Amino acid sequence: MSRQLELPGSRVWDDDYWLTRCEGFSVDGPSGHLGVVSEEHFRSRLDGPDELVVRGGLLGSRLTVVAVSEVAEVLPDPERIVLSVSHDRRPHKRFARLHKDLSATPGSG
Numbered sequence: 001m002s003r004q005l006e007l008p009g010s011r012v013w014d015d016d017y018w019l020t021r022c023e024g025f026s027v028d029g030p031s032g033h034l035g036v037v038s039e040e041h042f043r044s045r046l047d048g049p050d051e052l053v054v055r056g057g058l059l060g061s062r063l064t065v066v067a068v069s070e071v072a073e074v075l076p077d078p079e080r081i082v083l084s085v086s087h088d089r090r091p092h093k094r095f096a097r098l099h100k101d102l103s104a105t106p107g108s109g
Contacts, residue, residue, distance in 0.1 A: 018076050019040070025079045030085070036054065066087065070085050
């Protein structure tokens with residue numbers, strides 16, 4: 001006689017489930033696209049991250065640490081995370097000068 005295997009817990013995959021598997025998800029906030037999740041940091045719990053590291057900017061050079069409490073929505077099908085707060089998207093200092101130099105008009109000065 002075969003028995004059906006029953007798994008404990010809910011069969012519904014909630015935000016906690018997806019946050020533990022969100023590396024590579026796109027991250028957007030109220031001010032626009034922030035980047036892509038490159039890491040999850042587990043500090044206080046093993047079943048869900050406390051923070052997400054988001055890589056964005058020119059050539060992926062900007063890292064932003066986002067608290068999971070700032071996540072408003074996790075959309076698994078398009079692999080997208082929506083934040084409830086804005087994060088600063090200014091270019092890194094190295095690129096700010098380059099941007100300034102490139103936007104200056106020739107012959108002015």
